[in-house]
Amino acid sequence: MSDEQQAGRRSDxxxxxxxxxxxxxxxxxxxxRATIRAxxxxxxxxxxxxxxxxxxxxxxxxxxxxxxxxxxxPADAPREELGRTLVRHFVNLWEENEVLTALxxxxxxxxxxxxxxxxxxxxxxxxxxxxxxxxxxxxxARAALCASQVLGLALTRYVLRFPASVALSGEEIVxxxxxxxxxxxxxxxxxxx
Numbered sequence: 040m041s042d043e044q045q046a047g048r049r050s051d052x053x054x055x056x057x058x059x060x061x062x063x064x065x066x067x068x069x070x071x072r073a074t075i076r077a078x079x080x081x082x083x084x085x086x087x088x089x090x091x092x093x094x095x096x097x098x099x100x101x102x103x104x105x106x107x108x109x110x111x112x113p114a115d116a117p118r119e120e121l122g123r124t125l126v127r128h129f130v131n132l133w134e135e136n137e138v139l140t141a142l143x144x145x146x147x148x149x150x151x152x153x154x155x156x157x158x159x160x161x162x163x164x165x166x167x168x169x170x171x172x173x174x175x176x177x178x179x180a181r182a183a184l185c186a187s188q189v190l191g192l193a194l195t196r197y198v199l200r201f202p203a204s205v206a207l208s209g210e211e212i213v214x215x216x217x218x219x220x221x222x223x224x225x226x227x228x229x230x231x232x
Contacts (some may be wrong), residue, residue, distance in 0.1 A: 043093055052091055056082045061103040065141035070100060070149045097151055104142045104155060108132065108163050113170040119169055122221025123213055129189045130209045133197055140197045143190065147204050171224050184223040 060081035064073040075096055079086040093099035108128075116124040133139055145152040158184055168185065169178035190214060195204040207215075 049088070049218055052082060053082075053088060056059070057084065057092060057099070058103050059219075062137050062141055065100060065103060065145060066137040069153060070096075070145035071142075075099070096184055100145070100151065101155070104138050106138055106142065106155070106157060106159055110163055110186070113167050118171055118223070118225060121167075121224055122217040124190070125167070125220055125224075126213045126216045127209070129193075130212050133193050134209070139193065143193055144198050168224055173225070173227055177228060179200075181223050185220050188219055188223075192216065204217050 057078065057189060061073070061078045064078045064081060067073075068077070073096075075086050075089050078099070079089050082089070093102055104141040111124050111128055113121055142152055142156060147153070147158045161179075164186060165178050168182040169175045172178055172181050192204065195201040196207070
């Protein structure tokens, strides 16, 4: 292996360790309290290396929370099961991915994080809603309602850690939330008197 290839591998390894430390620190401390020094210490590198790779804390945060929800293709699930499919997918994501917790924790106070969450909704959840809802023009509202449910659960379970929310099993969460998401996605628009 050439010296250049070895340097590239070291660079990739350093970058990956910084991102892993940043995800954990942002999830634990939130954006405001997380520091470059603490992240560098967690990654066992000098703080100047963090700055070299990511320029500043905002750049590091943006790289650390790059997020593809890898939502299931609605064409692959029966329409009447899409609520269950999505809730199960979100529960699995929250259980396995500290990036989501970091983004949620930071998104309530930081405009850049809130914008990132809005982008995830716009780019990933609205197309799912558009595929199955009765009127594609309603897709943004329906996706926002779905997001309110999964983000509300995530806030109470992973950030605020409400005991009753934490105590629910994954299947209980699916059983409770799936009918609501299904209704938001596929029911006719409710009529107001």
